Amino acid sequence: MRRRALLATLASGTALLAGCSASDPTETDTNQSTPDGTESNSTPDEVVRLDGNQLWGASIVDLETVDRTYALSPMRYRTEDGAEVRMRFDATATADSPARLIASIQNTDKYPEQFDLDWFPPFGRSTSEPPREHHERLMGAGLRDQGSLVLAPTENHDLVDDPPEVERDADGIWRLAGETDRWLPETITLDAGEAVRGEYAVVGHPEGSGRPTGVYEFLRAGDDNDTSITVWETDAPGPDEESRFAGESVPSLAGDEGDDGDDDAGGVTWFHEADESTAAYLWPETEKTDLPAGITFQFVNHTREALGCGHWYVYKLHDGEWFDLGPYVRTADCRMVPPAGTKSWTLHAYGGGGSLPPEDGRAYPFLGGGRYAVSVGYGDESSSSAAMVELTGDPIEIVPTEDVASERDGSTVTLTNPEWSEDGEDAVTLTLTRADSAEETLIREQVMRRWHRGLRNTLAFVEEDVEEVRLRTLERYAHGPIGYDGSTRRVRVDGQAYELSASGME
Structure with missing residues (x-):
């Protein structure tokens, strides 16, 4: 293990892996436990620094070699046994070198801990699953193939003495020069607060071709939020399929016009x-x-x-x-x-x-x-x-809720909600009659929403010879069809205008 020698190099100012030797004002968790259980206000030099605005999100680079963008996420994760992994891109891919990321793993517990690195990408699981589309589920664990991404440790790594070689192929993609292998130890034991750090080249499988877009996942044990590198075309990040509605013009959605009322103002x-x-x-x-x-x-x-x-x-x-x-x-x-x-x-x-x-x-x-x-x-x-x-599907009908009881007297239908009581403090009566005009229109699907149940129950009993429908209900059921500030509302449904009034509302 070359950790101590490399840390000496880091302390002397290696630009690529420079850390922060004092407490980082952008971090909220810089206090670290020492082996004797006391707290230290310094962050170890080997812990990868993450700026405050990078703690939540992704580390992103645009490749200079091909039309691809790489987005690494998350940039930090923790486990129940006290391990914290931090990582971010440190360089993009150029004609001279592949994209690189730096990472650290730290024991944040108060006691020494042994960690199984297989489940701590990028220190383990150096090869990703095959790429999937955003909406596709991960099909299986450990299904690596020629389309996978490989995180190959470089010579700037605490845990690696003999890093693998990488090379750039004819299509501009950097790839592993030899076979994939285990380059890091299976386990590592860290003292309280201790960390190790390493650099990785982000390259392709040696037998692969091109760089398909999609999500490349590096599995973590017992964690639904696997580490991933999402790849899209830098110049074409949008969908690659045409909609069946392409070319159609549709009205604006309510409230989505621009500030100047222009439907095309970016709503x-x-x-x-x-x-x-x-x-x-x-x-x-x-x-x-x-x-x-x-x-x-x-x-x-x-x-x-x-x-x-x-x-x-x-x-x-x-x-x-x-x-x-x-x-x-x-x-x-x-x-x-x-x-x-x-x-x-x-x-x-x-x-x-x-x-x-x-x-x-x-x-x-x-x-x-x-x-x-x-x-x-x-x-x-x-x-x-x-x-x-x-x-x-078929058009829907306006039907009453199952709990309402009805009785008819001539051209008037009276409905009663089972929760209604004549002496109840929140008892109200909604009355529906036909009107000559209305200020707004509702469609059947709106009437049948729970919010409009008072209107639904009255409209369901409208017939040609019915002139008035009364619904004895509770005040909270009247707020949807009437509102909180008024006692009368006029709406048009299926071409007919109606007036809905409420009595007994405070």
């Missing part, structure tokens, strides 16, 4: 308008399917910035206008997607009142056939990204 990046230059986009699993269905949408970030704040919405296109299907209650938290990151969400859509198990995403019952859009609040040169899907 939404649509998947069907994206091209190879689109660095951030929303990819749909399918763009046409039959109801019921679970459709996954995945936002892809091929930029160098964390993008947010992401929240998901669903719309339906009706008579040349998008109608918002919720969610109608939206949290104010800011959700971010880091560089080279993705975020997936599943729309569970079905026509009736049953349900699909929403393991993720959100369930949307009572959707009829038609064109839908899913939007998320992530975008590069826009505030959000969206994609469309055509759902094939």
